[in-house]
Amino acid sequence: MAHSGGHYHKEEGKVLNSWRLKSGEIVNGNFSFAKDDRIFLEQEGGLIKPIYINDLSIQDQKLAKFKIVKLLQINDAYFNNDKDTNNHTLKYLPLFIFSLLLWIVYSFNKELIRVYIFNSRLGFTAMSLLFIFSILMACSKSATTNSDTPIVTPIVNLITVTIPKTNFTFIDSAFTAFKPSISTSWDDTYFYIASTGIPSHNMMIGITNWQQQVPITQPYNGTNSWSIPLQPAYATIPLSTKTNLMKGAVAVAVNGIPIFNALNNRGEDSYKIGELDNWGGHCGKGDDYHYHAAPMHLSTLNGLKPIAFAVDGFPVYGLKEPDGASMIALDTCHGHNGTNGAYHYHGTTDYPYVIGALKGKVTLDPNTTAPENQVIPQAFSKPVRPATTPLNGAAITDFVAVGTNGYLLTYKRGTKNGYVKYSWDANNKYTFILTDTSGNSVTNTYQR
Numbered sequence: 001m002a003h004s005g006g007h008y009h010k011e012e013g014k015v016l017n018s019w020r021l022k023s024g025e026i027v028n029g030n031f032s033f034a035k036d037d038r039i040f041l042e043q044e045g046g047l048i049k050p051i052y053i054n055d056l057s058i059q060d061q062k063l064a065k066f067k068i069v070k071l072l073q074i075n076d077a078y079f080n081n082d083k084d085t086n087n088h089t090l091k092y093l094p095l096f097i098f099s100l101l102l103w104i105v106y107s108f109n110k111e112l113i114r115v116y117i118f119n120s121r122l123g124f125t126a127m128s129l130l131f132i133f134s135i136l137m138a139c140s141k142s143a144t145t146n147s148d149t150p151i152v153t154p155i156v157n158l159i160t161v162t163i164p165k166t167n168f169t170f171i172d173s174a175f176t177a178f179k180p181s182i183s184t185s186w187d188d189t190y191f192y193i194a195s196t197g198i199p200s201h202n203m204m205i206g207i208t209n210w211q212q213q214v215p216i217t218q219p220y221n222g223t224n225s226w227s228i229p230l231q232p233a234y235a236t237i238p239l240s241t242k243t244n245l246m247k248g249a250v251a252v253a254v255n256g257i258p259i260f261n262a263l264n265n266r267g268e269d270s271y272k273i274g275e276l277d278n279w280g281g282h283c284g285k286g287d288d289y290h291y292h293a294a295p296m297h298l299s300t301l302n303g304l305k306p307i308a309f310a311v312d313g314f315p316v317y318g319l320k321e322p323d324g325a326s327m328i329a330l331d332t333c334h335g336h337n338g339t340n341g342a343y344h345y346h347g348t349t350d351y352p353y354v355i356g357a358l359k360g361k362v363t364l365d366p367n368t369t370a371p372e373n374q375v376i377p378q379a380f381s382k383p384v385r386p387a388t389t390p391l392n393g394a395a396i397t398d399f400v401a402v403g404t405n406g407y408l409l410t411y412k413r414g415t416k417n418g419y420v421k422y423s424w425d426a427n428n429k430y431t432f433i434l435t436d437t438s439g440n441s442v443t444n445t446y447q448r
Contacts, residue, residue, distance in 0.1 A: 016044065020057040022336045023328050027051060031067045039064050054234075054337050163343075165231045166191075166313060174254045174306045174315070182256035183221075190377075191228040191309075194221040195256025197289055197381070201279055201297065204399040204409060208274035212388035213283035214409055214420055216430070220379045226252040227377045229360075232313030232343075238333050238357035248365075248374030249290065250355045251310040251345075254298060257281065258379070259291045259308055262352045265372055269351060277396070280353075285388075288381035294318075294347025294354045307347055311375045312360025316345040333357040384430045384446040394418070413437050424448075 016028040019041065029041025029049055038050045053064055168186040175184050175193065182195040197218030204215070220226060226249070241250060246265045249258035264270045270292035275282050280293030298307040299318035306315035314335065319327050322338055327346055330336055334356035335345035347354050362375045391411070398410035406423030416437035424430045428448040435441045 017041075019051065019060050019063075021051075021055050022057055022331060023055075031064070033071070034064070034068045039068075052337070052341065054343070055341075058331055163232050163234070168230060171228065171230075171309060171315075174302060174309070175256075177301045178255040185225075186230070189230060191230055192225040193228070193252055193256050194225045196220070197257065199255050199257050199279075199281075199289070202399060203279065203281060203289060204277050204283075204396045206278040207276065207282055207396045208394075210391050210394045210396060210411065211275070211283070211285075212391050212394075212420075213285065213287050214407065214422060215283050215289035216287045216384065216422075216424070218286075218288050218381045220256065224379050226256070226258065226379045228252065228309045228311070229313040232360040234343075234359060235312075235361045238359050239362065240357040241352060241355050244370050244373055245358070245375065247368060247372040248378045249311060250358065250375070251308045251316055253291060253295050253308045254302060254306060255295070257289060257291060257295070259295070259354055260284075262292055262354065264292070267371065271351075271353070284381065286381035286383035287385070288383075292353070294349070296347055296349065306344070308354065310345060310355060310358065310360070311378075312358045312362050314343050314345060314360055316347055316354060318347055330356075333359045335359060382448065384428075384448045385432070385444070 017030050019027045019029065021027065027041065027049065029043040032040045032042045032048065034040070034053075037054065038052050041049045041051060043049050053061055056064060168191055171191045172184050172186075175182060178200070181200060182193060184194070185192045195218075197220055198215060239245065241261045241263065245261050246263055246267065248260070250261055251259040253259055262269060262271070264275065270276050270282070271280070276292055279291070279297060280295055281289055281291040283289050294316070295307055296318055299320075302318075304317075304320055304322055304324055307318050308316035310316060317327075321327060322340075322344070325339075327348075328336060330346060330348075333345065334348070334352055334354065335343060337343050343359055345355060345359075358375075365374050365376045365378070368374050391413070393413045394411045395413075396409060396411045397417075398408075400408050402408045402421065403423060405425070406421070409420040411418050411420075414437070418437045419433075419435040421433040421435075422431060430446045430448065432444045432446070433441060434444070
């Protein structure tokens with residue numbers, strides 16, 4: 001069976017390939033064979049070292065898969081050529097035997113050939129038919145080649161990795177610090193997070209590019225809870241957030257607040273254009289508060305536990321590894337395999353902040369199209385008023401709670417302040433008092 005590297009033999013100048021891991025470590029050895037989710041490298045002294053394919057750098061993962069496919073093609077070609085050679089030889093055998101017999105008879109008795117074959121109609125006819133039959137056999141195509149020889153199609157994605165099911169107690173422990181503001185539950189398929197959509201930290205201050213939305217409570221509960229799959233599975237091709245998922249959440253923070261794509265629905269970096277507050281969030285058209293940047297401040301309460309879970313089931317950590325070590329290099333999905341072999345993402349302070357591409361398999365909402373497609377199941381916000389429009393030049397300078405169910409937002413345009421004061425009652429009647437920078441006020445009420 002073909003494999004590069006051969007069997008070890010000590011010689012001067014022997015070259016071993018270098019393989020780079022995601023951790024930055026270099027492993028020397030020649031590719032020998034692959035099994036399950038690992039490749040096996042032949043090292044100095046004939047030592048065989050297994051390496052998990054997912055632990056390799058992205059470039060060397062491609063190299064490993066190329067070598068696996070190449071090995072398959074070489075072995076397939078060898079066996080097929082061997083069969084073809086045998087078939088090719090056998091089909092000329094009748095002609096060879098006929099020629100050999102004719103030569104032997106001619107060598108011992110030329111007169112016999114002349115009298116009984118060329119001067120005899122019966123003998124000449126029989127010899128002619130035998131010759132023609134031999135020619136036809138030699139020139140015919142082998143039926144075995146068409147019917148018995150298997151056709152092997154090279155498979156690019158040869159490695160199927162089964163990821164252990166996530167223990168619900170592990171996920172639940174990450175949300176513990178934020179209860180009872182949130183609640184959790186689970187079944188055999190999903191871990192559920194119920195919340196009001198309002199975090200315990202302050203909001204809105206620091207926004208310089210404001211859409212005039214403000215945070216109100218959202219019914220993220222019951223059948224509209226956030227859902228995290230307990231059995232993640234690697235996607236064949238990760239779904240990039242540069243060209244997908246500009247609608248809906250890509251992760252859920254451990255305080256029950258959804259995390260959206262770093263890019264808004266216009267494809268702009270929300271953080272860089274001033275749409276986000278000091279905590280990485282803002283409100284959507286439904287007055288729903290959500291993050292677009294990584295909520296790194298959650299590590300203050302959660303320590304080394306995850307700060308979020310992606311909608312594909314993989315956890316999101318802060319700037320430290322789960323064991324407290326410094327974060328190692330990230331792949332294009334913005335994650336990597338940890339020391340325990342488990343894949344996870346990391347939140348960072350630079351783009352893409354949380355998710356560069358979804359490493360795991362997800363189901364897309366068939367009613368949405370890229371780039372504004374979204375993953376399902378997905379919790380949905382419930383607006384109480386029509387969507388608002390941007391207020392150019394407005395910067396939010398203060399946001400404080402007023403009473404039990406209300407807030408006062410202060411914004412500045414130029415040197416003057418404007419205000420949005422709003423509240424809601426037990427019957428879900430919402431009252432908004434809008435005061436512009438000229439002191440003009442408008443009061444609107446809405447029933448949810």
